Amino acid sequence: MQKVGVVGCGLMGSGIAEVAARAGLDVVVRDISEEAVASGRKRVEASLSRAVERGKLEPDARDAALESMTFSTDLDILADRDLVIEAASENEEIKKKLFAELDRIVSNGDAILASNTSSMPIVRFAQATSRPEQVIGMHFFNPAPVQPLVEIISSVLTAPEVTDRGEAFARDTLGKTTIRAKDRPGFIVNALLVPYLLSAIRMYESGMASLEDIDTGMINGCAHPMGPMRLNDLVGLDTTLAIARSMHGETNDPAYAPPVLLSRMVDAGYLGKKAGRGFYDDYR
Numbered sequence: 595m596q597k598v599g600v601v602g603c604g605l606m607g608s609g610i611a612e613v614a615a616r617a618g619l620d621v622v623v624r625d626i627s628e629e630a631v632a633s634g635r636k637r638v639e640a641s642l643s644r645a646v647e648r649g650k651l652e653p654d655a656r657d658a659a660l661e662s663m664t665f666s667t668d669l670d671i672l673a674d675r676d677l678v679i680e681a682a683s684e685n686e687e688i689k690k691k692l693f694a695e696l697d698r699i700v701s702n703g704d705a706i707l708a709s710n711t712s713s714m715p716i717v718r719f720a721q722a723t724s725r726p727e728q729v730i731g732m733h734f735f736n737p738a739p740v741q742p743l744v745e746i747i748s749s750v751l752t753a754p755e756v757t758d759r760g761e762a763f764a765r766d767t768l769g770k771t772t773i774r775a776k777d778r779p780g781f782i783v784n785a786l787l788v789p790y791l792l793s794a795i796r797m798y799e800s801g802m803a804s805l806e807d808i809d810t811g812m813i814n815g816c817a818h819p820m821g822p823m824r825l826n827d828l829v830g831l832d833t834t835l836a837i838a839r840s841m842h843g844e845t846n847d848p849a850y851a852p853p854v855l856l857s858r859m860v861d862a863g864y865l866g867k868k869a870g871r872g873f874y875d876d877y878r
């Protein structure tokens with residue numbers, strides 16, 4: 595699979611596109627507005643330049659990666675792709691519509707259509723297409739150029755050889771560590787991580803501890819690279835809220851119920867690091 599498409603170039607789409615370009619692949623990225631496309635391209639350029647500054651990437655390799663990437667608002671640009679990874683906003687209706695459109699546009703009958711959804715049922719995206727056996731979940735972690743893991747999710751409709759090809763691509767072509775998960779809310783990692791992130795918000799909301807003490811506690815007590823409140827800001831509070839709503843809606847498990855404060859932060863436009871302000875306000 596040499597020709598890769600990425601749908602959405604927010605935090606995750608831009609990171610996934612960067613990973614694919616650094617693996618020497620031909621990458622096209624589609625988002626819905628010129629503004630989103632420009633900021634996605636800027637994010638990739640900044641990340642590649644930081645890698646050059648840190649001596650992790652040769653300047654020629656950065657230039658080659660940038661040359662192998664095309665950014666566009668035109669969905670038809672994905673027509674000749676061997677693999678498309680959907681990384682649009684965590685919204686089931688947007689994703690179902692995109693899968694129906696991708697099914698219509700992508701001409702290669704063997705192409706894999708993958709979703710980077712954090713929590714939503716892969717089978718529903720599969721059913722929006724006429725080729726449900728070709729649809730899988732490929733769940734990358736934030737920041738995608740740094741985190742080694744990709745969860746490979748097969749739905750009850752996925753053909754086993756498609757899961758194998760998707761896993762081989764993530765492992766051998768992209769150099770990621772892969773694990774296989776069932777099509778259940780949050781798969782493996784978010785089924786464990788999301789209750790922790792939401793519990794931290796509840797702890798802060800209840801007045802039991804300050805933001806800083808919650809984060810300092812988990813960094814210094816449990817050797818986490820960052821605390822849960824900073825991590826909520828890194829993920830994006832709108833994304834955390836959408837994940838919580840989806841997982842709670844599916845399971846009714848109170849551990850996944852979105853705290854009211856999380857909704858209020860999203861209402862206020864405090865979406866986390868990507869918006870310049872979330873629980874913390876020191877991002878600008």
Ligand SMILES: C[C@H](O)CC(=O)SCCNC(=O)CCNC(=O)[C@H](O)C(C)(C)COP(=O)(O)OP(=O)(O)OC[C@H]1O[C@@H](n2cnc3c(N)ncnc32)[C@H](O)[C@@H]1OP(=O)(O)O
Nearest residue numbers: 641644648650712734735736737739740784819820825829
């Ligand atoms: C919700 C979803 O569905 C699932 C998820 O993704 S949950 C979120 C999972 N992610 C996490 O848990 C992140 C936890 N935090 C971390 O791993 C680290 O704090 C961090 C990588 C974000 C930052 O690390 P830290 O050491 O504080 O910062 P820094 O020294 O600037 O960066 C470390 C390396 O990461 C790179 N990096 C940091 N942010 C980056 C980004 N956004 N893009 C590309 N590279 C980045 C740096 O260039 C540096 O690379 P190097 O070691 O090769 O020189």
Ligand SMILES: NC(=O)c1ccc[n+]([C@@H]2O[C@H](COP(=O)([O-])OP(=O)(O)OC[C@H]3O[C@@H](n4cnc5c(N)ncnc54)[C@H](O)[C@@H]3O)[C@@H](O)[C@H]2O)c1
Nearest residue numbers: 602604605606607625626630681682683684711712736829
């Ligand atoms: N943020 C994380 O930590 C993280 C980690 C793993 C997976 N994910 C998942 O990845 C996906 C994207 O998350 P993100 O953090 O990049 O969100 P984001 O808000 O940073 O970016 C979403 C992008 O999707 C674009 N978009 C919306 N509708 C679109 C459409 N129809 N076509 C093309 N682009 C469209 C938006 O314009 C935006 O640029 C979500 O499914 C999310 O759950 C997020």
